[in-house]
Amino acid sequence: MIDIHAHVLPFLDDGAADLHESLEMARMAVLEGIQAVIATPHHANGQFDNAASDVRKAVASLQDELEAHRIPLRLYPGQEIRGYSELLQDWERGALLTLADTSYLLLEFPSGQVPTKALEWIHELSISGITAIIAHPERNKELAGSPDTLAGLIEAGALAQVTSHSLTGAFGRSIQKNALHMCRSRLIHFVASDAHNVKQRPFALQEAFSLLKKEAGKEVADICRENAELLLSKESIPYRQPQLAKKRWSFFVK
Numbered sequence: 001m002i003d004i005h006a007h008v009l010p011f012l013d014d015g016a017a018d019l020h021e022s023l024e025m026a027r028m029a030v031l032e033g034i035q036a037v038i039a040t041p042h043h044a045n046g047q048f049d050n051a052a053s054d055v056r057k058a059v060a061s062l063q064d065e066l067e068a069h070r071i072p073l074r075l076y077p078g079q080e081i082r083g084y085s086e087l088l089q090d091w092e093r094g095a096l097l098t099l100a101d102t103s104y105l106l107l108e109f110p111s112g113q114v115p116t117k118a119l120e121w122i123h124e125l126s127i128s129g130i131t132a133i134i135a136h137p138e139r140n141k142e143l144a145g146s147p148d149t150l151a152g153l154i155e156a157g158a159l160a161q162v163t164s165h166s167l168t169g170a171f172g173r174s175i176q177k178n179a180l181h182m183c184r185s186r187l188i189h190f191v192a193s194d195a196h197n198v199k200q201r202p203f204a205l206q207e208a209f210s211l212l213k214k215e216a217g218k219e220v221a222d223i224c225r226e227n228a229e230l231l232l233s234k235e236s237i238p239y240r241q242p243q244l245a246k247k248r249w250s251f252f253v254k
């Protein structure tokens, strides 16, 4: 498996607290069957700024440590970029990282709403050949309440990534329900861990994929798994028309 969103680098944000924790996380990833992780420290979220050059240095340094400790995990640079007013200017001047130097960029919205400029960012990035991947839309209040809005962003050229812990129910039933509804509606293209540490927020990708397969079907789970592989191979990800599924109100997973 490939994980396209994780906070494994030490000292940069609210992810791994130190090198020891980064190494523990890497060992856990390998045990789960993860071969490669794109390290995506927070950027421009009001709390953390992680310049592209700093992320590259941190990835190279942790990769050296993984090799020294014989942990067979490949790391790639990325950023989880909060939408902000200078996003397009910073992209144009080369200040932002895509995921693993591909043409895909991880874009995070604040949890309460969708920024008014979101469509403009997605559109302008796509004109320059970049696809925005919306991080965990199931945790965004506006998108959770309006899957149509997410469908509009996808039709404008974005893709979307659900977080493993949302699917497993670790963030509560409401978020789990949103996550599954979005997956069933073909609004989700990736499952990623957004792992922050070894205890409260480890990877849980294996568990998330099992649950997704059970609740949304093998095809949906397989597509999400394969899309991460396509991304890392710099291959294009096939467009799938969103199909808004009916919400399941009467029963729900354990």
Ligand SMILES: [Fe+2]
Binding pocket: 005, 006, 007, 080, 194
């Ligand atoms: Fe994240």
